[in-house]
Amino acid sequence: MDAYVAMEDGRVVSARGRAPGRTRGELVFTTAYTGYEESLTDPSYEEQVLTFSYPLIGNYGVRTERFESERVHPTAAVAREFTDDVAEWLAEEGVPALDHLDTRDLVTAVRDEGAMKCGIAVGEDVTPDDARAELAACEGMSDHVDIGDQVSVGEQVVYNAGGDGATVALLDCGVKGSIVSSLVDRGATVHRFPHDTPAGAVADVDPDVLFVSNGPGDPENFGATKAVVREFAGEVSIAGICLGQQIVASALGGTTEKMTFGHRGVNQPVMDLESGRVVMTTQNHGYTVADPGPLEVTQINVNDDTPEGLESDELDVLTRQYHPEANPGPEDTLGFFDDVLGMASTRTPMLAD
Numbered sequence: 001m002d003a004y005v006a007m008e009d010g011r012v013v014s015a016r017g018r019a020p021g022r023t024r025g026e027l028v029f030t031t032a033y034t035g036y037e038e039s040l041t042d043p044s045y046e047e048q049v050l051t052f053s054y055p056l057i058g059n060y061g062v063r064t065e066r067f068e069s070e071r072v073h074p075t076a077a078v079a080r081e082f083t084d085d086v087a088e089w090l091a092e093e094g095v096p097a098l099d100h101l102d103t104r105d106l107v108t109a110v111r112d113e114g115a116m117k118c119g120i121a122v123g124e125d126v127t128p129d130d131a132r133a134e135l136a137a138c139e140g141m142s143d144h145v146d147i148g149d150q151v152s153v154g155e156q157v158v159y160n161a162g163g164d165g166a167t168v169a170l171l172d173c174g175v176k177g178s179i180v181s182s183l184v185d186r187g188a189t190v191h192r193f194p195h196d197t198p199a200g201a202v203a204d205v206d207p208d209v210l211f212v213s214n215g216p217g218d219p220e221n222f223g224a225t226k227a228v229v230r231e232f233a234g235e236v237s238i239a240g241i242c243l244g245q246q247i248v249a250s251a252l253g254g255t256t257e258k259m260t261f262g263h264r265g266v267n268q269p270v271m272d273l274e275s276g277r278v279v280m281t282t283q284n285h286g287y288t289v290a291d292p293g294p295l296e297v298t299q300i301n302v303n304d305d306t307p308e309g310l311e312s313d314e315l316d317v318l319t320r321q322y323h324p325e326a327n328p329g330p331e332d333t334l335g336f337f338d339d340v341l342g343m344a345s346t347r348t349p350m351l352a353d
């Protein structure tokens with residue numbers, strides 16, 4: 001099978017086709033050397049073409065129990081070499097895959113010029129022009145204004161109903177399964193809501209914690225989710241991961257911005273500013289909080305000083321830019337979930353209207 005990647009910088013790179021199809025997306029790379037099953041099923045990669053900088057992808061198979069959601073989310077996958085297991089899985093899912101190209105070149109281009117649009121064509125009779133046509137039709141990440149609808153749950157789902165732990169209202173902007181299980185494993189009852197659920201319906205479950213999930217795209221395209229955060233601020237503890245941190249900060253008066261090429265990998269160093277302790281974290285984001293508004297920056301990325309943790313005692317807010325649930329990645333930061341559920345136990349009851 002022939003395969004081509006047409007990049008926004010004008011280059012067309014040829015490769016070996018492993019799973020056929022034509023598509024487009026934002027070209028990004030992850031430096032993670034494990035966790036391809038989790039990354040490929042992470043909803044945060046929706047509308048992105050995922051390049052693995054680690055050269056051999058698939059050497060421990062494909063196991064559904066590692067999946068973070070029901071389907072593969074990147075529009076296409078690129079590696080130096082995919083095993084047959086992974087190539088067959090992606091073909092079954094209808095997700096184009098290509099290998100036998102110099103991924104160092106792609107990664108260097110994205111690192112130097114930033115995440116860029118690309119077009120992909122893989123098949124028996126595709127041409128470079130097919131990939132160029134896909135590139136011409138590719139929208140910027142922030143132009144995907146309805147991206148939340150593509151990944152959020154269709155209707156409310158309850159996990160651990162009737163449990164005697166904290167009640168968490170999870171606004172699903174594209175949540176990873178291991179975030180839900182990290183909360184349920186600690187005894188919480190989790191009400192998973194579509195990202196655009198009105199505040200009144202969320203209030204009906206009388207949550208101890210409002211939790212805003214990870215997810216794809218530009219946080220500024222999650223207006224309904226931000227409205228719920230504003231409604232609950234000061235009345236219920238609020239937590240968020242990744243997109244969730246960005247949405248919470250933006251809802252409370254802060255701002256967000258796009259990064260050049262973002263952070264995607266499993267060894268991003270994060271320093272806690274109070275203790276000075278540095279932990280290794282899993283990350284996958286292309287936007288960041290620029291101005292935290294009323295929140296305090298309590299943790300930063302050691303590589304580029306961007307905010308990794310935001311908190312407010314007054315508003316009872318605790319968020320992380322990285323992925324404390326790991327999956328893939330180091331488990332240094334799992335304690336975040338204990339801290340979030342700890343906020344619930346010191347909660348003040350919701351004020352009646």
Ligand SMILES: NC(=O)CC[C@H](N)C(=O)O
Nearest residue numbers: 215217242243285286287
């Ligand atoms: N993993 C995430 O939640 C990603 C957040 C957001 N879509 C970003 O790229 O910054």
